[in-house]
Amino acid sequence: IDDAKVQKIREQMVEPPHLREQRLVEQYGIQQAAANVIVSERKFADLFEEVAKEVDPKLAAMWFRTKLKKVLNYMKLSAADIKFTPKQLITLLQMIQHHKVTPEQGELVLRELVKKPADPKELVQRLGLERIEWEDLELAVKEAIRRNQKAVKDYLAGRKEALNFIAGKVMELTGGRADPREILKLLRAELLKKS
Known part of the structure; x- marks a missing residue:
């Protein structure tokens, strides 16, 4: 061969x-x-x-x-x-x-x-999964904070799990189209302004 x-x-x-x-x-x-x-x-x-x-x-x-x-x-x-x-x-x-x-x-x-x-x-x-625009996400975060003042107070008092509750409310407002990591990042930034 x-x-x-x-x-x-x-x-x-x-x-x-x-x-x-x-x-x-x-x-x-x-x-x-x-x-x-x-x-x-x-x-x-x-x-x-x-x-x-x-x-x-x-x-x-x-x-x-x-x-x-x-x-x-x-x-x-x-x-x-x-x-x-x-x-x-x-x-x-x-x-x-x-x-x-x-x-x-x-x-x-x-x-x-x-x-x-x-x-x-x-x-x-x-499937309606287009990513939400950044500006719309910012508005949803601010709205979730405005609507959930008790959770905001709990978070600022040290109850970290309250952040997840507010993040869930943002997900509801955005129809699940936002990235959870981006939500948490924006939420922390907004809540830091309030502390």
């Missing part, structure tokens, strides 16, 4: 999962545990590698290990059952990476994507 034929055979061989797992850790800088889940199914690993070319590999690995695997398991599906395109998943993860949707909203979109593949941007609109 000549060298060219040997090389062709090598190229056609499938990379063993344990070697692929190690390569993913080294090549993409992801955690071993994530790589282990990713290589559990060949199609899953192939999809990850396509996505990781376009999105932060660590973000992609976290989503593959936790969110995507959870959604597939809940729906009793395997990677072979995935109908959405790599581009659709890339678009969703880029929206999360660029803070167009929160991770929580992203998970809702992912569920829809698994059920019935569509453009993630259209799914965000259809």
Whole structure:
């Protein structure tokens, strides 16, 4: 057998999962545990590698290990059952990476994507998950503070859990479209002015 034929055979061989797992850790800088889940199914690993070319590999690995695997398991599906395109998943993860949707909203979109593949941007609109504008969030925070003076007094008196109560009221006012981390940041800033 000549060298060219040997090389062709090598190229056609499938990379063993344990070697692929190690390569993913080294090549993409992801955690071993994530790589282990990713290589559990060949199609899953192939999809990850396509996505990781376009999105932060660590973000992609976290989503593959936790969110995507959870959604597939809940729906009793395997990677072979995935109908959405790599581009659709890339678009969703880029929206999360660029803070167009929160991770929580992203998970809702992912569920829809698994059920019935569509453009993630259209799914965000259809589900009413467009991010709230910063100015609108500021207004909602001020309104929640105005309406919940007892919770404000409790927070200023040292009851830190009151902050979560007020944050919940902001979420109600924004229809769940605000990032909880941004709400807490704004709330702390506004309440600091009152102390």
